Amino acid sequence: MAIAALRDEVEALAPWFHNIDLGNGIRTAPDHFLGDYPQFKFDRFADALPADLTGRSVLDIGCNAGFYSVEMKRRGASRVLGIDADDRYLAQARLVTRELGFEGVEFAKLDVYDVGALQEKFDLVVFMGVLYHLRHPLLALDLIREHVVGEDGLMLFQTMQQGSNAQMDVPEDHPFYEPETFTPPRYFDDPAYPKMHFIERRFSGDWTNWWAPNRACSEAMLRAAGFAVEARPENDVYLCRAAPVPYGEWGPTAVYPARGAAA
Numbered sequence: 001m002a003i004a005a006l007r008d009e010v011e012a013l014a015p016w017f018h019n020i021d022l023g024n025g026i027r028t029a030p031d032h033f034l035g036d037y038p039q040f041k042f043d044r045f046a047d048a049l050p051a052d053l054t055g056r057s058v059l060d061i062g063c064n065a066g067f068y069s070v071e072m073k074r075r076g077a078s079r080v081l082g083i084d085a086d087d088r089y090l091a092q093a094r095l096v097t098r099e100l101g102f103e104g105v106e107f108a109k110l111d112v113y114d115v116g117a118l119q120e121k122f123d124l125v126v127f128m129g130v131l132y133h134l135r136h137p138l139l140a141l142d143l144i145r146e147h148v149v150g151e152d153g154l155m156l157f158q159t160m161q162q163g164s165n166a167q168m169d170v171p172e173d174h175p176f177y178e179p180e181t182f183t184p185p186r187y188f189d190d191p192a193y194p195k196m197h198f199i200e201r202r203f204s205g206d207w208t209n210w211w212a213p214n215r216a217c218s219e220a221m222l223r224a225a226g227f228a229v230e231a232r233p234e235n236d237v238y239l240c241r242a243a244p245v246p247y248g249e250w251g252p253t254a255v256y257p258a259r260g261a262a263a
């Protein structure tokens with residue numbers, strides 16, 4: 001495609017959240033407010049991922065313009081599927097893979113809450129930058145764990161985090177009448193206690209930012225959904241592996257009450 005026509009096509013699909021180098025001096029978001037995003041972020045944790053994904057399958061949830069989908073394909077993944085709830089981002093992703101010659105990467109419009117419809121498990125699930133945009137974040141993690149992470153599968157996870165990075169030993173139980181439970185400096189008011197800040201209005205001008213967990217809460221939610229954190233290559237990036245779902249012995253309706261019995 002002629003350079004000018006490609007430039008027009010890129011412009012017609014703006015605004016872009018992923019700055020991707022399409023060659024010939026064309027970058028999709030050269031003036032990104034974060035800089036060369038997500039390349040500079042990926043550079044910080046890329047080594048934590050398997051360098052060779054030959055024969056592996058990857059699901060990129062909230063794929064946006066496909067940066068991570070392309071990177072996983074570069075590592076040899078046999079199947080890469082990117083899903084997103086927004087048609088505009090999917091159109092960007094298709095343009096990117098066409099221009100970069102990665103047409104083998106597939107994209108589909110699918111909400112994270114509907115991943116069960118895929119009826120497929122993946123070796124690696126990429127779930128970056130989506131959790132805090134969801135009104136029901138723990139439900140999304142539960143659904144991902146149950147429906148699309150393979151038995152020994154990995155999940156690359158990132159969330160916006162706010163508050164303390166400290167960790168504390170959380171007690172097995174919180175006795176109802178123990179006053180210290182609710183009183184500083186113990187438990188709930190301790191900055192290291194797992195907490196998710198609810199953003200009723202906007203964060204950074206964006207009303208789709210609903211939640212900001214602290215680090216302890218990110219890790220606690222991952223554990224509660226059945227993920228073991230294997231590495232934290234960046235403050236807000238976690239490489240997790242499928243682990244037993246706590247309380248699993250109570251059956252799926254106890255763990256997933258928001259949607260009733262599992263399919």
Ligand SMILES: C[S@@+](CC[C@H](N)C(=O)[O-])C[C@H]1O[C@@H](n2cnc3c(N)ncnc32)[C@H](O)[C@@H]1O
Pocket residue numbers: 017038061062063064065083084085086089110111112113127128129130133134
């Ligand atoms: C902040 S961007 C992150 C993009 C990319 N994963 C990254 O880390 O650079 C959030 C993406 O998640 C998508 N998204 C938001 N809510 C979603 C949902 N319920 N189901 C699927 N995708 C969703 C948005 O359309 C957007 O592309």
